[in-house]
């Protein structure tokens with residue numbers, strides 16, 4: 220399990236508390252970057268160039284994404300990543316993730332599948348640190364779970380490279396919730412682009428356009444520096460990220476989204492992943508223990 224300095228922990232907990240009450244909180248890049256060793260950071264950023272393009276992507280505005288799933292078991296000091304799904308026919312691995320047509324204006328109606336992060340990236344120290352810091356800043360409520368210290372997470376590494384003169388459409392192009400408990404977003408690169416402005420608004424703005432919701436907008440802020448971040452309590456605010464346009468050569472914006480969901484015993488029992496998870500009540504922590512079985516889970 221990674222660790223962080225007391226200063227960073229203090230700032231992350233502060234953000235967590237703010238997001239719990241206000242619905243969102245931002246963190247400056249200095250707080251995050253200071254925690255990451257330069258080599259693993261560079262390796263992680265270099266890996267962005269290898270993220271595969273979506274098969275159905277608009278050829279002018281190229282979207283690329285990896286999706287992986289895992290668990291954080293904080294009490295027992297473990298991070299886990301799922302064994303990726305395997306397509307026996309094609310021999311490829313992928314992570315299933317569905318975006319509905321109405322939240323997917325540029326690629327409506329297609330079933331979007333993504334490759335998981337390669338093992339090398341999942342084992343990268345910078346990535347693991349970002350998961351750990353994301354876990355610390357995620358505003359989970361004490362009553363959310365039998366044990367908020369055991370959380371399922373989704374990791375989406377998304378790279379968007381818009382082309383000059385062809386504006387993209389925000390996905391979705393309205394205020395919305397992500398059907399998550401909590402999530403955080405790290406900016407990884409921002410080069411020669413305009414837009415990607417983050418807006419937060421009350422829940423009753425869900426489904427509204429930016430123009431209609433604007434009088435009620437609570438916050439309007441853009442992540443500009445790599446490793447700046449924000450954390451969101453998805454249950455109490457809606458959000459919107461504006462479209463992104465190219466403003467020169469090498470236009471690109473890449474982010475890492477980590478969504479966290481605390482697990483309940485029912486989730487564990489009904490887990491479809493085949494993961495062997497058993498419940499043990501320890502007198503000290505009453506924690507859920509995650510046990511590795513033979514399906515390929517890899518402790519980090």
Ligand SMILES: [Fe+2]
Pocket residue numbers: 391395396397458
């Ligand atoms: Fe969203």
